[in-house]
Structures are given as C-alpha cells and as structure tokens.
Amino acid sequence: MEINYSTLEADVAAWVKAHIAATRDICGPDEAYAVAVTLEAEPWTALQWYVEDMRASRP
Numbered sequence: 874m875e876i877n878y879s880t881l882e883a884d885v886a887a888w889v890k891a892h893i894a895a896t897r898d899i900c901g902p903d904e905a906y907a908v909a910v911t912l913e914a915e916p917w918t919a920l921q922w923y924v925e926d927m928r929a930s931r932p
Contacts, residue, residue: 885923892922 877884889912897905912919 885919888923888926889919892926 893905893909893912896908912922
C-alpha cells in the first residue's frame with residue numbers, strides 16, 4: 874500500500890463521506906448519524922478506519 878501524503882486529508886474526507894452514505898443505505902439514518910459523530914469527534918479513528926478499509930480492498 875502506497876500512501877500519497879499530499880492528498881491524504883482529502884482522500885480520508887472523501888472516504889468518510891462515502892462511508893457515512895453507505896452506512897445510511899445499509900443501516901439507516903440513526904446509525905449513519907452515530908458514525909458521523911464518531912468520525913467527526915475522533916479524526917484518528919477516521920484515519921484508522923480509512924487505512925483498514927484501504928488494506929482490506931487491496932488485492
């Protein structure tokens with residue numbers, strides 16, 4: 874996995890937006906709201922989840 878540090882903040886922000894939308898579609902608006910609150914309050918958690926998701930999607 875190669876990390877482009879110059880775009881990392883934008884990449885994580887885009888991932889958070891997509892993750893919240895996917896959570897809303899799968900689990901409903903209440904769970905999406907809870908995830909949004911967690912990721913907004915804890916940016917290190919957002920980064921951790923992003924990295925874990927990127928690792929899981931690697932071939």
